[in-house]
Amino acid sequence: xxxxxxxxxxxxxxxxxxxxxxxxxxxxxxxxxxxxxxxxxxxxxxxxxxxxxxxxxxxxxxxxxxxxxxxxxxxxxxxxxxxxxxxxxxxxxxxxxxxxxxxxxxxxxxxxxxxxxxxxxxxxxxxxxxxxxxxxxxxxxxxxxxxxxxxxxxxxxxxxxxxxxxxxxxxxxxxxxxxxxxxxxxxxxxxxxxxxxxxxxxxxxxxxxxxxxxxxxxxxxxxxxxxxxxxxxxxxxxxxxxxxxxxxxxxxxxxxxxxxxxxxxxxxxxxxxxxxx
Numbered sequence: 001x002x003x004x005x006x007x008x009x010x011x012x013x014x015x016x017x018x019x020x021x022x023x024x025x026x027x028x029x030x031x032x033x034x035x036x037x038x039x040x041x042x043x044x045x046x047x048x049x050x051x052x053x054x055x056x057x058x059x060x061x062x063x064x065x066x067x068x069x070x071x072x073x074x075x076x077x078x079x080x081x082x083x084x085x086x087x088x089x090x091x092x093x094x095x096x097x098x099x100x101x102x103x104x105x106x107x108x109x110x111x112x113x114x115x116x117x118x119x120x121x122x123x124x125x126x127x128x129x130x131x132x133x134x135x136x137x138x139x140x141x142x143x144x145x146x147x148x149x150x151x152x153x154x155x156x157x158x159x160x161x162x163x164x165x166x167x168x169x170x171x172x173x174x175x176x177x178x179x180x181x182x183x184x185x186x187x188x189x190x191x192x193x194x195x196x197x198x199x200x201x202x203x204x205x206x207x208x209x210x211x212x213x214x215x216x217x218x219x220x221x222x223x224x225x226x227x228x229x230x231x232x233x234x235x236x237x238x239x240x241x242x243x244x245x246x247x248x249x250x251x252x253x254x255x256x257x258x259x260x261x262x263x264x265x266x267x268x269x270x271x272x273x274x275x276x277x
Contacts (some may be wrong), residue, residue, distance in 0.1 A: 030251070036244040049244050053221055054230055056245075061227040062253065064138055065206030068145035072202045073195055076153025082152075084161045098155070101148045106211025113144055114216045136218030141226065145211045149202030156198035157191060164190055189268075197266040200258055207254055 008009065040048065048054060082088075083095055117124040117134035124134055134140045165186065172182045210228040216222040227250055234243035
């Protein structure tokens with residue numbers, strides 16, 4: 001059997017270059033973080049893990065990132081659906097605005113959201129009399145993470161949705177399926193791997209987000225203090241071992257969650273016969 005020809009020859013060289021580049025950019029820095037965190041020892045690690053302030057900040061970071069990613073999955077799907085399936089005035093403008101959080105500096109986004117939702121802001125001044133306080137609360141953190149995470153879901157789902165042939169829906173409708181059945185049994189199973197990918201990207205971005213959150217959070221210990229801020233605080237105190245230890249804890253938790261999502265995505269891809277790249 002003849003060997004299949006490839007457009008780019010030299011598999012060994014390509015693989016070696018890829019692994020070397022990956023090691024230099026990702027593996028070596030992460031290994032350095034792990035090695036640096038070992039300097040605190042088991043007692044120091046337990047002291048950090050048992051710190052209520054650090055545990056509260058980790059809980060806040062992961063909880064708000066999870067909630068924001070789930071909200072982005074719902075509204076990102078709706079936005080992608082409108083952009084793909086409908087034609088309306090200003091569609092190109094809306095499509096361009098989706099990528100705005102990518103181009104906008106995160107600090108600018110945080111300042112803008114704070115000025116809008118503070119008690120004297122354009123929106124906050126109307127919400128606060130209703131008992132809804134956004135700025136300097138976990139709600140404000142979640143809102144900031146929704147803002148920066150929405151493009152990940154939209155841009156992941158949009159190309160997959162574009163590839164779904166409308167003939168499938170028309171055929172199902174001709175066979176007697178109603179709209180709910182078409183969405184549940186045809187569209188969602190096909191979009192599920194892409195939705196998982198968008199969720200994972202939005203969640204991962206939200207966990208490590210700092211610039212857009214730091215302004216609207218208020219940074220109140222045990223209330224609105226996020227884990228990345230704890231790392232920055234330890235670095236400013238020259239406590240590099242504690243900073244890297246907190247980073248390792250976040251890294252391990254994020255890796256476990258993302259690994260589970262990848263396994264779930266692989267299972268969904270096998271069921272639907274589609275692969276999200």
